[in-house]
Amino acid sequence: MDVSRAYSRHWTPAPIDFVVDNLDVEAARVVACGAVRESECNQWNGSRCITFSDPFGHGFCLISFDRKTYGGASNAAELKR
Numbered sequence: 001m002d003v004s005r006a007y008s009r010h011w012t013p014a015p016i017d018f019v020v021d022n023l024d025v026e027a028a029r030v031v032a033c034g035a036v037r038e039s040e041c042n043q044w045n046g047s048r049c050i051t052f053s054d055p056f057g058h059g060f061c062l063i064s065f066d067r068k069t070y071g072g073a074s075n076a077a078e079l080k081r
Contacts, residue, residue: 023064
């Protein structure tokens with residue numbers, strides 16, 4: 001029986017969101033590393049978000065905020081504290 005692993009896109013029950021300071025730069029970086037862009041840039045309530053899948057089909061998002069985030073941080077560096 002030949003069982004090969006399929007790396008096609010599948011639903012990710014717990015996608016990861018990465019908050020970045022420069023969405024355009026980081027979007028280009030993840031695509032250069034092999035990610036597939038799956039959406040246009042969605043804008044909502046002061047945020048911008050693009051969805052991707054990694055080379056194994058796991059979904060993730062890059063998000064940037066125009067102002068403070070919902071938790072009060074004003075940029076990705078403050079979220080690391």
